Structure formats: structure tokens, C-alpha cells
Amino acid sequence: MRNPEEADGFEGEASSRSMMSGASSPYQPTTEPVLPAHRLHVRCDTEYLRSTLGLLKVLEVLLALIAFICIETVKECLPCGGLYFFEFVSCTAFVVTGVLLLLFSLNLHTKVPQINWNLTVFGFLATGAYMVNSYVAVKIWRLTDRRQVTSQSSEYTRARSESRGEVESQPEIQRLEE
Structure with a gap:
């Protein structure tokens, strides 16, 4: 049977009470403080979305999406080089501007102050x-x-x-x- 002191640990393992019991134990408590888990506070910044820059970003995302959808509806092309370039540009503009819109509207840009x-x-x-x-x-x-x-x-x-x-x-x- 086990002692009440060993009730916390498994058999063959030191219990938490014996770990903290003092100088006779080989296990000493840690000297590092336990920090609370760092949480990322994300909230939608509606003021940014209503500002001129925010409205421009929303407009840019919508126009890039519409341009990409329109270019995808083309069924045939003879010289397709310009078509492919436009497709690449509209898709890239949609993705990059969309990411920037998310960064600014969720205030994520303030979490990484090393980047201007x-x-x-x-x-x-x-x-x-x-x-x-x-x-x-x-x-x-x-x-x-x-x-x-x-x-x-x-x-x-x-x-x-x-x-x-x-x-x-x-x-x-x-x-x-x-």
C-alpha cells in the first residue's frame, strides 16, 4: 500500500509533495516564474474600415476579385499571353490586398512592430x-x-x-x- 504522501505520484515515481519537501529530496522546485499564456487579442477595427484607406482597400479587393472572375470566364483565346498576365496580376492583387486588409482591419500589424x-x-x-x-x-x-x-x-x-x-x-x- 501507499503512504498518503505518495498518493499524488505513480508507483516508482516521486510525488509532487516529496518533490517540494525540502533539502532531503533530489528534486528542487524551479526558480523560473511561470508566465501566463500569451494570447493574441484580435478584434475588428471598424474605424479603419470606415477610413479612406480602409474603404480603398475594400474597393481594391472587390475590383481585383471581379477582374479575376471575369478573366476566368474567357473560354478561348488565340494570343493568350496578355490574358495569362492579366489573370496573374488580378489574382496576385486580390491575395496581397486581401492580406493587407486583414492585417490592418484586425490590428495585426501592431503585433509585429519590427515591420513598417x-x-x-x-x-x-x-x-x-x-x-x-x-x-x-x-x-x-x-x-x-x-x-x-x-x-x-x-x-x-x-x-x-x-x-x-x-x-x-x-x-x-x-x-x-x-
């Missing part, structure tokens, strides 16, 4: 500017590539025509050579 959230928005704008720059650069590159292919095919056509003796019958080719 207002400047972070400008970081997203700079990223968008770089993306537009990349898109334009690729578009120019493709145009240049198409012109080179077109000029190579016209040279091929001229060389083929010359080899067949068809140059005399095509005055526009003769004009280009002069």
Missing part, C-alpha cells in the same frame, strides 16, 4: 513596377525576334526565287535589292 507596414505597401508597388518592366522587355524581345524571323524568311524567299529565275517576274523583290 506602410513602407511594405510601397515595396509591393515597386515589385509591381519591376513586373511591368519585365513584361514590356519580353514583349519587345518577342517583337524583335519576330522581325528577325520575318527578315530571314524574306531572304529565303528571295534566294529561292533567284535560284528559279523568278526575280524578273517579281519587281518588288528587285526594288528591295537596289
Whole structure:
């Protein structure tokens, strides 16, 4: 049978009373204070949602969602590059602006004071500017590539025509050579 002192612990295990009983026990109480669990207090900031910035964010989220839904209804496209880019931009705008709206309307931005959230928005704008720059650069590159292919095919056509003796019958080719 067990002693009343050992009633707290399991067999072969020290009880909590014997752990705290003093110098004769090998188990000493901890010296670190027990802190209460840190809770994240989240509340909806209706003042932010009514402010100009809040209303703009809500409008941006709604417009990005509508744009994304509209682009998803397109069934066919022949040159789809622009369509895919618009789809990417509208989806990204919806997600990023939605996250920012949640951060600001739930006051979560105050829980991470190491990040300057207002400047972070400008970081997203700079990223968008770089993306537009990349898109334009690729578009120019493709145009240049198409012109080179077109000029190579016209040279091929001229060389083929010359080899067949068809140059005399095509005055526009003769004009280009002069």
C-alpha cells in the first residue's frame, strides 16, 4: 500500500509533495516564474474600415476579385499571353490586398512592430513596377525576334526565287535589292 504522501505520484515515481519537501529530496522546485499564456487579442477595427484607406482597400479587393472572375470566364483565346498576365496580376492583387486588409482591419500589424507596414505597401508597388518592366522587355524581345524571323524568311524567299529565275517576274523583290 501507499503512504498518503505518495498518493499524488505513480508507483516508482516521486510525488509532487516529496518533490517540494525540502533539502532531503533530489528534486528542487524551479526558480523560473511561470508566465501566463500569451494570447493574441484580435478584434475588428471598424474605424479603419470606415477610413479612406480602409474603404480603398475594400474597393481594391472587390475590383481585383471581379477582374479575376471575369478573366476566368474567357473560354478561348488565340494570343493568350496578355490574358495569362492579366489573370496573374488580378489574382496576385486580390491575395496581397486581401492580406493587407486583414492585417490592418484586425490590428495585426501592431503585433509585429519590427515591420513598417506602410513602407511594405510601397515595396509591393515597386515589385509591381519591376513586373511591368519585365513584361514590356519580353514583349519587345518577342517583337524583335519576330522581325528577325520575318527578315530571314524574306531572304529565303528571295534566294529561292533567284535560284528559279523568278526575280524578273517579281519587281518588288528587285526594288528591295537596289
